[in-house]
Amino acid sequence: EAQVTQNPRYLITVTGKKLTVTCSQNMNHEYMSWYRQDPGLGLRQIYYSMNVEVTDKGDVPEGYKVSRKEKRNFPLILESPSPNQTSLYFCASSHPGLQGDEQFFGPGTRLTVL
Amino acid sequence: AQKITQTQPGMFVQEKEAVTLDCTYDTSDPSYGLFWYKQPSSGEMIFLIYQGSYDQQNATEGRYSLNFQKARKSANLVISASQLGDSAMYFCAMREGQLGNQFYFGTGTSLTVIP
Numbered sequence: 069e070a071q072v073t074q075n076p077r078y079l080i081t082v083t084g085k086k087l088t089v090t091c092s093q094n095m096n097h098e099y100m101s102w103y104r105q106d107p108g109l110g111l112r113q114i115y116y117s118m119n120v121e122v123t124d125k126g127d128v129p130e131g132y133k134v135s136r137k138e139k140r141n142f143p144l145i146l147e148s149p150s151p152n153q154t155s156l157y158f159c160a161s162s163h164p165g166l167q168g169d170e171q172f173f174g175p176g177t178r179l180t181v182l
Numbered sequence: 183a184q185k186i187t188q189t190q191p192g193m194f195v196q197e198k199e200a201v202t203l204d205c206t207y208d209t210s211d212p213s214y215g216l217f218w219y220k221q222p223s224s225g226e227m228i229f230l231i232y233q234g235s236y237d238q239q240n241a242t243e244g245r246y247s248l249n250f251q252k253a254r255k256s257a258n259l260v261i262s263a264s265q266l267g268d269s270a271m272y273f274c275a276m277r278e279g280q281l282g283n284q285f286y287f288g289t290g291t292s293l294t295v296i297p
Contacts, residue, residue, distance in 0.1 A: 099283040110188075110273060111287040118283050126284065158227060164281040169215055171285070173227035 070095045072174035074159050080180045081149055089144045089177050091159030099162045100101070100142040101171070102134060104155040111158065117142055118164075149181040186274050188288035195264045197294050202249070203259040203291045205274030209296040215282045218248065221271040221290075230272075233257060241246050261293075269295045 101116040113126030117136040133145040159174040193203035
């Protein structure tokens with residue numbers, strides 16, 4: 069089954085404790101992205117990647133890191149989480165040139181930073 | 183300036199009626215894509231419909247159609263024959279450039295279908 073998986077789905081952590089949210093897709097997509105969703109603000113792109121070893125900042129990259137060492141994986145790293153990073157996070161993938169460049173979204177990761 | 187504007191935080195529609203969800207966008211790039219996604223209360227993001235900036239005809243997918251007015255920079259979603267299962271958040275999004283991967287989303291419209 070074609071899908072984007074994220075782990076963990078739910079996470080409660082404390083300020084300053086480094087964490088990684090994993091994202092993996094099995095569709096051989098070149099493009100991947102991370103978003104955060106906050107009430108009243110919609111989805112905002114954190115980082116995106118257009119290929120292995122190619123990443124770019126989105127609208128809200130502060131406090132986040134990403135890496136793209138393999139095509140299928142695109143982990144999101146919070147080196148020192150803070151309460152304002154409490155949010156719902158989505159990973160997405162797509163393939164350029166396919167009709168619509170439709171993004172396939174993962175199920176989301178709900179992060180709470182205390 | 184906001185790249186994507188959705189001015190209707192909440193909308194109500196009677197079952198079986200049609201409803202239009204508004205979306206305006208701002209870009210100076212001649213090549214862009216416009217998307218609509220649905221997010222039910224369960225949280226997943228579901229792709230509904232896509233319109234390319236060079237597409238001559240309005241996109242349609244089943245009960246969904248996109249009313250694309252390029253000069254007005256609007257990309258409204260029309261849902262015909264609303265169903266109870268259409269109750270959800272709806273997000274308009276834009277990708278700038280022919281093959282870019284930078285996306286901008288609106289703040290969403292919460293649609294409630296009344297039986």
